[in-house]
Amino acid sequence: MPIARGLRGIGARVVNGVWRIGFGARFFMMTLFYSGMSFRRFRLTVRELFFTGVMSLIIILVAGLFVGIVLGMQGYETLKRYGSESALGTLVALSLVRELGPVLAALLFASRAGSAMTAEIGLMKATEQISAMEMMAVNPIARVVAPRFWAGVISMPLLAAMFSAMGVFGGYMVGVVMIGVDEGSFWSQMQSAVDFQHDILNGVIKSLVFGVAVTVISLFEGYDAPPTAEGVSGATTRTVVQSSLAILLLDVILTAFMFRGD
Amino acid sequence: MLSEALVEIRDVNFAYDSRPILKGINMSFPKGRLIAIMGLSGCGKTTLLRHIGGVLKPTKGYVKVDGQVIHELDQDGLYRMRRKMGMLFQFGALFTDMTVFDNVAFQMREHTDLPEEIIRDLVMMKLHAVGLYGTQNLMPAELSGGMARRVALARTIALDPMLIMYDEPFAGLDPISLTVVGQLIRRLNDALGATSIVVTHDVQESLKIVDYIYFVSDGAIIAEGTADDIRASGEAFVHQFVYGEMDGPIPFHYPAGDFNLDLGVKDQRGAA
Numbered sequence: 367m368p369i370a371r372g373l374r375g376i377g378a379r380v381v382n383g384v385w386r387i388g389f390g391a392r393f394f395m396m397t398l399f400y401s402g403m404s405f406r407r408f409r410l411t412v413r414e415l416f417f418t419g420v421m422s423l424i425i426i427l428v429a430g431l432f433v434g435i436v437l438g439m440q441g442y443e444t445l446k447r448y449g450s451e452s453a454l455g456t457l458v459a460l461s462l463v464r465e466l467g468p469v470l471a472a473l474l475f476a477s478r479a480g481s482a483m484t485a486e487i488g489l490m491k492a493t494e495q496i497s498a499m500e501m502m503a504v505n506p507i508a509r510v511v512a513p514r515f516w517a518g519v520i521s522m523p524l525l526a527a528m529f530s531a532m533g534v535f536g537g538y539m540v541g542v543v544m545i546g547v548d549e550g551s552f553w554s555q556m557q558s559a560v561d562f563q564h565d566i567l568n569g570v571i572k573s574l575v576f577g578v579a580v581t582v583i584s585l586f587e588g589y590d591a592p593p594t595a596e597g598v599s600g601a602t603t604r605t606v607v608q609s610s611l612a613i614l615l616l617d618v619i620l621t622a623f624m625f626r627g628d
Numbered sequence: 629m630l631s632e633a634l635v636e637i638r639d640v641n642f643a644y645d646s647r648p649i650l651k652g653i654n655m656s657f658p659k660g661r662l663i664a665i666m667g668l669s670g671c672g673k674t675t676l677l678r679h680i681g682g683v684l685k686p687t688k689g690y691v692k693v694d695g696q697v698i699h700e701l702d703q704d705g706l707y708r709m710r711r712k713m714g715m716l717f718q719f720g721a722l723f724t725d726m727t728v729f730d731n732v733a734f735q736m737r738e739h740t741d742l743p744e745e746i747i748r749d750l751v752m753m754k755l756h757a758v759g760l761y762g763t764q765n766l767m768p769a770e771l772s773g774g775m776a777r778r779v780a781l782a783r784t785i786a787l788d789p790m791l792i793m794y795d796e797p798f799a800g801l802d803p804i805s806l807t808v809v810g811q812l813i814r815r816l817n818d819a820l821g822a823t824s825i826v827v828t829h830d831v832q833e834s835l836k837i838v839d840y841i842y843f844v845s846d847g848a849i850i851a852e853g854t855a856d857d858i859r860a861s862g863e864a865f866v867h868q869f870v871y872g873e874m875d876g877p878i879p880f881h882y883p884a885g886d887f888n889l890d891l892g893v894k895d896q897r898g899a900a
Contacts, residue, residue, distance in 0.1 A: 509738075
């Protein structure tokens with residue numbers, strides 16, 4: 367009966383998906399529960415901050431600069447039609463702080479740091495390092511997972527801020543230095559249009575939420591990866607795909623709550 | 629086996645889903661002894677070790693370590709018990725992002741408040757005990773397979789455990805490393821006054837060092853005794869295993885259909 371087999375296959379996938387969501391939620395709660403060590407021995411978290419945050423800086427800064435340059439060029443083209451070139455600074459800053467900074471930085475973070483976290487933990491599992499830790503009476507969630515989780519959550523807003531700052535600099539280089547938009551109006555319009563609570567704080571909240579989502583997905587996929595080469599490679603792929611979709615979905619939800627009617 | 633048992637396994641049954649792995653296992657591991665569990669790959673040896681370490685719970689029966697039923701302990705109790713155990717994994721399972729020194733010092737830093745100077749001295753003593761003093765600054769990737777296994781052994785005995793478990797400690801070692809690791813297992817057991825359980829299918833090396841052997845096949849014990857008892861065993865499977873014979877109760881050919889039928893040199897009725 368091919369129809370029955372097909373239905374059974376769909377059912378199995380749905381049940382498996384629900385199980386994984388449950389395991390993921392339990393994993394997240396356990397990570398929070400066993401987070402004490404990440405703060406008592408903060409050097410463990412600092413070490414991970416270096417690997418997830420500092421090591422992601424180059425790609426974030428370069429991507430931010432390029433995005434700012436493109437925004438400057440495209441924005442100038444559009445604004446010129448309406449004689450509003452002086453609003454270029456506002457356009458670049460708002461686009462970056464509200465949307466592009468948190469979203470693109472999170473997507474890059476997922477590809478660079480998230481996939482690395484998944485692969486590292488997956489390989490630790492495959493080479494029995496996680497089992498060895500458990501047999502040494504050391505909780506791997508507290509020792510391995512939680513410091514990485516907090517490092518991801520702390521570094522994400524900082525990386526998003528640096529992405530936005532670099533983007534604004536890129537927009538300035540194109541708009542003011544190359545095209546010749548008035549420097550005073552570029553900065554003053556930006557200053558008057560960008561509201562701290564409404565724009566910057568909401569951007570920070572977004573990047574924090576993205577940081578939690580990406581880091582939890584990356585760590586869970588690594589921890590749950592089958593201990594084989596194929597298993598780790600599949601988990602790394604799932605991390606990037608699921609993180610990217612989660613970022614975009616969360617962005618829609620958060621934007622709907624934060625900026626509706628503006 | 630006269631001395632008091634540190635580990636007792638009584639009527640342990642275990643199954644993955646509906647597939648039975650262990651079937652009514654009874655074993656006893658007296659204090660101070662070095663005991664091997666032997667058998668083919670997949671016969672349930674490592675599953676037994678996981679029961680002793682509290683990683684798996686039996687579906688029936690119990691495992692007692694130092695008088696406590698392992699599967700009845702809560703997480704804190706289990707972790708307290710594991711601090712008194714050491715386990716050497718098949719390929720060492722060294723932490724690849726730490727130096728040899730940090731690997732050996734790992735448990736001391738996690739479970740004690742010892743000052744760094746004392747930890748340093750202890751680490752050096754452990755490394756010296758396994759013949760690897762001087763390698764403390766190397767990373768695991770810079771070690772040979774035999775050296776990695778010895779560093780892992782130094783890490784295993786870092787807190788002087790009462791029970792040391794070895795999961796295939798001889799796998800993939802050259803003959804010299806194999807002898808070194810085998811002798812270290814024996815010497816460390818005697819020097820620490822520990823009890824050791826070696827899960828292995830390396831017959832020749834383990835028969836040289838162990839006090840007692842349990843033979844496991846298909847989840848059940850089929851023979852036990854001293855090295856001499858095992859060598860002289862009349863059990864066909866044990867004989868085939870110990871002497872490495874190609875054919876016997878474990879056939880050379882995978883159980884499949886008639887190969888001649890597949891080639892078409894014989895018909896269904898068996899006529900050539």
